[in-house]
Amino acid sequence: MSETEAMALSGVTYLGCGISIICILLTLLCMVVFRETLNKGVLLYIHFNLFLALLLALIIFVFGIETATHIKWLCATVAALLHYLFLCVFCWMLAEGILLYVLVVRAFTTNFKKWYYLLPFGWGTPLFIVAISLGLRYEYYGNNNYCWLSHDKGLVWSFVGPMLAIILVNSVILVLTMVSIARVRSKASKGTGSKNHTDIILTSAKSAIVLLPLLGITWIIGVFAVEQNTTVFAWIFTILNSLQGLMIFVLHILRNRKLRSKMGRRCGLIVQSEKSNYSSSTEYTSTDKREGAPVSMPSGCPSNGDISPSWKSHSGIQMNGSSASIQGTISNDYECQNFTVDFSKSSSSVPD
Structure with a gap:
């Protein structure tokens, strides 16, 4: 890769990741301010943790993956944090898929409200994997080019292996979930069930179906981009990585009609309040x-x-x-x- 191409790629990376970071921040803000309007129950907390992990990973990716290479311990720390946070993203996606399926099987019950039971899985399982990897292959965390997992001694498979397993399992779960939802909606259309209860779960399932391959393909290509050091893989990875935050904001905020209506009314009330200061x-x-x-x-x-x-x-x-x-x-x-x-x-x- 020429110096000009490297500079262009670096500029697009910073711009794209910056857009993703802003979009995820806006998504998290809307989830906090309009949490009652979203009315997702436990799914809201799963999405919040998932997006928080991705936000932290992108911030560390932008500011640390190349800039900390000259200090060994700092580069290893950045690589370990990226390893941990991106595994957290996929673990929370798996938790979402499992919960969606359970909600469908249990007839959309909302009795399960103790979302913090999922914290050990979402944040603890990746910590266990990274701790083992660090203990066995600490010296292969980071190199002279990137603060990421080295391909020597197969360390990179401590990330790729769990990621591929989660993608496979979650794909099967989401397919089963969509089939179950289709059956429930069919019964509801015949008057034997309630169609309204499926809306939140159906929306979340559709979003998961879009985000799962986007995140998975992005990091599969990212592994090849680092290993092969080719311009094509680097550009594809950069573009897909830049789309993650934007897609999250579109799928979970902009496509939500109820939330758009609530935001519009709130903005309207603010304008009305300002105008009332000048009215009789x-x-x-x-x-x-x-x-x-x-x-x-x-x-x-x-x-x-x-x-x-x-x-x-x-x-x-x-x-x-x-x-x-x-x-x-x-x-x-x-x-x-x-x-x-x-x-x-x-x-x-x-x-x-």
Whole structure:
């Protein structure tokens, strides 16, 4: 690889991994802020741990895989951390696959809420593997080019072996899960089951089906890229590695309609709050015609924060000698209009 190609590859790597890191950070933030809206139960905690492990791995990958090669112990530490964190990613993916299948088999029960029972598997199993590898082949962690597992003495198989095993097992589990979900949805369409209960699990299964080969193929190619030191493998690995965070954000946040609606309403409330600082503070005593209850509200357009296509009216009566008029607003969650009905002139101005 020429020096020019190496510089271009390095630039794309930093840019792509930077985008992935930002996307994963946004995903984790949305999962914390809108956790009740996501309503995934234990799956939410599995996804959080999975994405957290991937985030930490990408950060260490960007800042350490090449920059720490001149210090042996530091390079070995970076290689061991990358080994551990990427194994954590695959272990959490396996935990997700197993849980999805269990939820389907147990008729989508939500009784299992003790997600921390999965912590020893997701974070502890990789630690056990890395500890054994370090004890047997510490000197092969890192080299003069990369802070990664050396191919000498087969050390790299302490990562590739578990990764391939998890991909194989998880693929079988996800296929069985999708078949079971299809059967349940078929029964629900005939009125013998509930279709709504399958939505969260189906979405998670689809996301796992996309992410599993993406992560797996990325690191299989990554092993060849390091071993063969070829430009083609290096570019493919860099591009796929850059897509991981973006795909996670799209699959788990942007494709969630309920979450998009919630985020849109929250942004709308913020804008409405800012506008209210400049609106008139005059209040009318009016009546909500739908419920018949007197309410007191500002003259600006109201917003109740709910998703509802129904219109609501809020009005007040003004008297001036022999004339009278009704002024108020008609609104729903998407628009509002002021109206006036003047009885003295027997004319009115009402929104279409």
